[in-house]
Amino acid sequence: MIATRPASFQDLILTLHAYWSARGCVILQPHDVEVGAGTLHPATVLRALGPKPWNAAYVQPSRRPGDGRYGENPNRLQHYYQYQVLLKPNPLDMQDLYLGSLEAIGLDPRLHDIRFVEDDWENPTVGAWGLGWEVWCDGMEVSQYTYMQQVGGLDVSPVAGELTYGLERLAMYVFGVDNVYDLPFNDPQGPNGGTSYGEVFLENERQMSAYNFEVADVDTLRRQFEDMERQVNRILDEGVGPQGQKLVLPAYDHVLKASHLFNVMNARGAIAVAERASYIGRIRDLCKRCASEWLKQQEAA
Amino acid sequence: MPQLLLELFSEEIPARMQAQAARDLERMVRDGLSAAGLISEGMKAFAGPRRLALVVEGLPIAQADRDEELKGPRIGAPDQAIDGFLRKTGLTRDQLSERDGVWFGRIQTAGRPTPQIIAELVEQTVRNFPWPKSMTWGSGKLRWVRPLQRILCVFDREIVPLSFEGLTAGDLSQGHRFMGSGQVFRARDYDEYHEALAGHYVVLDPEERKARILEGARTLCFARNLELVEDEGLLDEVAGLAEWPTPILGDMDPAFLDLPPEVIRTSMRTHQKYFAVRDPATGKLAPHFIVVANIAAADGGAVIAAGNAKVLSARLSDARFFWDEDRKSGFEDWLKKLDGVTFHAKLGTMAERVERIAALAREIAPLVGADPDVAEKAARLAKADLTSQMVGEFPELQGVMGRYYALADGMDADIADAIRDHYRPQGPGDAVPTAPLSVAVALADKLDTLVGFFSIDEKPTGSKDPFALRRAALGVIRIILESGNRLALNAVPGVSANDLMPFFADRLKVTLRDQGKRFDLVDAVFALNDDDLVRIVARVEALDGFLKADDGANLLAGYRRAANILKAEEKKGPLPAGAPSAVSQPAEEAALFAALQALEPKLDAALAAEDFTGAMTALAALREPVDAFFTAVLVNSDVPAERENRLRLLQQVQTAMGKVADFSLVTG
Numbered sequence: 001m002i003a004t005r006p007a008s009f010q011d012l013i014l015t016l017h018a019y020w021s022a023r024g025c026v027i028l029q030p031h032d033v034e035v036g037a038g039t040l041h042p043a044t045v046l047r048a049l050g051p052k053p054w055n056a057a058y059v060q061p062s063r064r065p066g067d068g069r070y071g072e073n074p075n076r077l078q079h080y081y082q083y084q085v086l087l088k089p090n091p092l093d094m095q096d097l098y099l100g101s102l103e104a105i106g107l108d109p110r111l112h113d114i115r116f117v118e119d120d121w122e123n124p125t126v127g128a129w130g131l132g133w134e135v136w137c138d139g140m141e142v143s144q145y146t147y148m149q150q151v152g153g154l155d156v157s158p159v160a161g162e163l164t165y166g167l168e169r170l171a172m173y174v175f176g177v178d179n180v181y182d183l184p185f186n187d188p189q190g191p192n193g194g195t196s197y198g199e200v201f202l203e204n205e206r207q208m209s210a211y212n213f214e215v216a217d218v219d220t221l222r223r224q225f226e227d228m229e230r231q232v233n234r235i236l237d238e239g240v241g242p243q244g245q246k247l248v249l250p251a252y253d254h255v256l257k258a259s260h261l262f263n264v265m266n267a268r269g270a271i272a273v274a275e276r277a278s279y280i281g282r283i284r285d286l287c288k289r290c291a292s293e294w295l296k297q298q299e300a301a
Numbered sequence: 302m303p304q305l306l307l308e309l310f311s312e313e314i315p316a317r318m319q320a321q322a323a324r325d326l327e328r329m330v331r332d333g334l335s336a337a338g339l340i341s342e343g344m345k346a347f348a349g350p351r352r353l354a355l356v357v358e359g360l361p362i363a364q365a366d367r368d369e370e371l372k373g374p375r376i377g378a379p380d381q382a383i384d385g386f387l388r389k390t391g392l393t394r395d396q397l398s399e400r401d402g403v404w405f406g407r408i409q410t411a412g413r414p415t416p417q418i419i420a421e422l423v424e425q426t427v428r429n430f431p432w433p434k435s436m437t438w439g440s441g442k443l444r445w446v447r448p449l450q451r452i453l454c455v456f457d458r459e460i461v462p463l464s465f466e467g468l469t470a471g472d473l474s475q476g477h478r479f480m481g482s483g484q485v486f487r488a489r490d491y492d493e494y495h496e497a498l499a500g501h502y503v504v505l506d507p508e509e510r511k512a513r514i515l516e517g518a519r520t521l522c523f524a525r526n527l528e529l530v531e532d533e534g535l536l537d538e539v540a541g542l543a544e545w546p547t548p549i550l551g552d553m554d555p556a557f558l559d560l561p562p563e564v565i566r567t568s569m570r571t572h573q574k575y576f577a578v579r580d581p582a583t584g585k586l587a588p589h590f591i592v593v594a595n596i597a598a599a600d601g602g603a604v605i606a607a608g609n610a611k612v613l614s615a616r617l618s619d620a621r622f623f624w625d626e627d628r629k630s631g632f633e634d635w636l637k638k639l640d641g642v643t644f645h646a647k648l649g650t651m652a653e654r655v656e657r658i659a660a661l662a663r664e665i666a667p668l669v670g671a672d673p674d675v676a677e678k679a680a681r682l683a684k685a686d687l688t689s690q691m692v693g694e695f696p697e698l699q700g701v702m703g704r705y706y707a708l709a710d711g712m713d714a715d716i717a718d719a720i721r722d723h724y725r726p727q728g729p730g731d732a733v734p735t736a737p738l739s740v741a742v743a744l745a746d747k748l749d750t751l752v753g754f755f756s757i758d759e760k761p762t763g764s765k766d767p768f769a770l771r772r773a774a775l776g777v778i779r780i781i782l783e784s785g786n787r788l789a790l791n792a793v794p795g796v797s798a799n800d801l802m803p804f805f806a807d808r809l810k811v812t813l814r815d816q817g818k819r820f821d822l823v824d825a826v827f828a829l830n831d832d833d834l835v836r837i838v839a840r841v842e843a844l845d846g847f848l849k850a851d852d853g854a855n856l857l858a859g860y861r862r863a864a865n866i867l868k869a870e871e872k873k874g875p876l877p878a879g880a881p882s883a884v885s886q887p888a889e890e891a892a893l894f895a896a897l898q899a900l901e902p903k904l905d906a907a908l909a910a911e912d913f914t915g916a917m918t919a920l921a922a923l924r925e926p927v928d929a930f931f932t933a934v935l936v937n938s939d940v941p942a943e944r945e946n947r948l949r950l951l952q953q954v955q956t957a958m959g960k961v962a963d964f965s966l967v968t969g
Contacts (some may be wrong), residue, residue, distance in 0.1 A: 075615060089438075089439045089440045090438055090439055090448075091439070092439060092448070092450065095312055099478075109478075109479040109596075110479055110480070110596065110598065110599065111598050111599065111600060111604050111605075112598075112604060112605065112608065113592075113594035113595055113596055113598070113605045113608075113609075114479070114595075115313075115542055115543070115595055116312070116313035116350075117313075117316075117542060118313075118315035118316065118317070120434065130436070131434060131435075131436040131446075131447065132447075133313060137608070138604070138605050138607075138608025138609050138612065139573050139575075139592060139608060139609035139612040139613070140608065140611075140612045147436050147437075147438050147447075147448070149436055149437070157437075158439060158440040159436070159437055159438050159439060159440075161438075173608070178611070272641060
């Protein structure tokens with residue numbers, strides 16, 4: 001089935017939503033805390049753990065402060081969208097399902113060269129790893145495909161299959177656009193058509209780049225990081241839910257906040273090389289605490 | 302004779318693991334079959350992106366039957382003994398027979414059918430397969446490199462009954478992911494299998510895939526009057542990424558040709574897995590590339606070529622950005638950044654390491670014909686490019702970029718070359734630097750590495766050499782030997798304190814062995830505590846020549862005889878000290894005394910002149926007197942004074958020969 005090519009960036013997202021919705025995924029909205037990647041949404045990091053099946057798809061705005069280029073680079077953004085799919089346990093025909101999604105957005109595998117190239121995924125800040133591939137379309141990486149083996153240092157069992165599409169890059173390819181800011185955000189032929197990606201996000205890139213690189217206050221960030229770190233431990237140690245459970249979800253939100261604060265400090269050039277590993281280790285420890293509490297709750301339920 | 306065909310069909314296997322996986326599959330099945338007494342006429346394994354396959358020809362349909370006669374207790378033995386024998390053999394009393402006063406039991410075992418053995422063997426092989434990394438998937442427990450989806454296993458055209466972990470073997474396989482019908486097909490033997498795969502756009506044999514790529518790429522180039530830049534490692538990799546490899550020629554924006562060719566090639570190779578293409582007339586890169594696609598597209602690959610060209614442009618734009626930015630910032634900035642780069646937790650920062658290398662290069666420079674000031678300067682610049690953006694992106698361009706940036710900065714060409722070449726030799730196939738300045742920095746770099754890691758006790762052990770210290774030592778040896786530079790290694794700070802010379806001796810043995818020389822002589826020469834590699838090798842070569850000749854071989858025998866006598870006599874009491882005295886009788890003793898007297902000045906002169914062949918020739922004069930002495934003279938004389946003098950003579954023979962080498966360590 002080759003669908004008609006989506007007409008715009010948002011159409012691409014809606015096509016993926018429709019595709020994965022028809023395959024039984026819950027279609028979620030983004031998590032409302034700043035994250036560096038779609039994996040960090042609790043719908044992936046936490047839901048990957050435990051015995052329960054879980055199938056979800058969502059768009060996650062992702063922030064990588066260090067990648068900002070003041071809106072002057074046609075490929076690099078400090079804020080972009082990832083499309084994330086998690087299928088747990090991964091179905092045996094997951095590769096075919098994935099390839100179907102590419103066809104749905106207009107990439108015909110008999111005309112384009114689609115290949116699965118080894119790429120073992122690892123995220124040291126959440127103590128996660130898996131085996132899989134970068135998926136290439138005509139030499140361009142369009143997705144990351146991973147069979148998650150561990151999260152927070154704990155085995156993912158049953159295994160969750162994770163798909164991450166870099167939406168801007170994919171869209172640039174599908175629409176034959178060389179500059180991300182030229183992407184049609186909505187249908188150029190439709191009513192009120194012709195809004196470009198640049199009209200939506202260029203100013204955001206300029207201001208956020210200036211903030212991340214020049215204005216963010218390092219002392220404040222450092223203090224906030226330490227606050228968040230303390231809060232994670234306090235919430236897990238002292239907080240009790242209505243059923244007597246530990247408050248893993250709010251604790252995990254605080255881990256995400258700490259992680260983002262670290263990313264901004266890093267972009268600001270405030271983290272010495274020797275410090276870096278220790279910050280990452282601190283975040284990983286927090287994340288591991290949340291992951292193991294979550295797993296306990298899932299296994300008890 | 303019946304044939305076994307096995308296919309393990311999975312999701313995409315990493316290219317770098319395929320060749321080893323084929324070897325492992327073949328080995329495990331061969332070992333398993335032969336352990337079961339099943340010997341085949343031949344087997345061949347194949348690996349590709351989605352399958353491991355194995356065909357075994359000429360297997361028997363079952364194991365041979367076994368008929369064994371087991372000797373039991375003697376007739377009339379206690380019941381306990383007979384019961385024990387029955388338990389052991391599983392026989393009953395009436396099945397025993399009697400012969401020569403002893404009970405015998407006969408056990409006949411029917412050979413098991415081959416398919417049963419294959420079924421067990423395939424399951425064991427899959428469960429124990431030595432993938433470098435493996436995973437589980439879905440709700441299963443089985444581990445494989447990526448999800449294992451299907452097993453085809455047929456023996457003598459019949460499906461082998463086999464089922465585990467939700468997988469059941471059958472006679473089905475499937476072809477290319479995108480080309481052809483996409484339907485499964487049946488195969489009951491290798492011919493059917495091979496033919497069906499070809500019909501479903503799969504080239505099974507990796508060698509055939511490689512040939513197809515090379516031929517296709519060369520043809521494309523030839524038609525455009527271009528030449529393929531061949532690259533064996535890349536060829537192996539791309540042959541593992543496509544079941545139906547199809548080379549396509551793409552165009553690159555010629556504006557990028559002003560980038561260093563190494564940058565273009567590295568970007569093509571590491572990021573995109575493209576082959577570079579050159580203009581045969583100029584030998585320079587041409588504005589094209591070869592990409593190996595996995596499909597033969599209906600449009601002849603036009604869309605694929607255009608898409609890849611676009612990706613390459615983005616990659617090269619990044620590279621150009623780094624190239625431009627790097628030339629704006631330059632060495633001073635980078636050197637400052639080295640402060641923040643840890644070389645090793647126990648060995649400090651890169652900046653500290655650079656200081657050490659610079660100091661060392663300064664000391665080594667005069668010994669290799671380089672200017673100390675210039676060597677120190679070049680060494681100080683040699684690691685700066687590690688913090689450049691380009692090397693951050695492409696670590697394999699370390700040194701290469703430093704040279705370009707040094708030239709762009711207007712530095713002297715010999716400094717620029719030293720920056721690039723100080724990493725050499727990077728392996729056995731790589732040339733050593735020859736310019737004195739490059740030699741000085743290269744030696745300083747490698748010696749600092751060796752001294753540093755030895756000082757924190759990070760020595761290589763067995764197959765583990767995480768800091769490539771063996772390569773560094775080999776590099777030092779090759780640079781010194783190929784340049785003929787005289788360098789007292791023990792004078793290099795840290796070499797003797799960390800006892801590095803034995804490590805060099807080991808590496809030198811490997812070098813000489815690789816050159817087909819007698820490496821066992823290295824020990825005999827190293828025992829003299831020399832630290833000048835050029836002299837050591839000259840000595841080894843002269844010694845080798847000497848021992849190959851009659852005189853040398855016989856003198857070695859004489860040396861050993863003397864050593865044995867001295868060893869035996871030493872047990873009785875301390876050997877007499879001092880020089881032997883002249884005697885007139887027996888004549889053979891007088892002759893040996895005279896020969897030793899004549900030898901010493903000649904030997905010392907030859908050694909002082911480092912004329913080792915001359916020294917060996919001088920030693921050769923000892924052969925006859927030594928032989929004659931042992932034939933005619935009894936060392937252990939009853940007259941104590943005679944005995945003592947003869948022992949002194951033998952010690953003198955040992956001492957004289959010991960100036961050339963420690964003959965006691967010659968093994969051959």
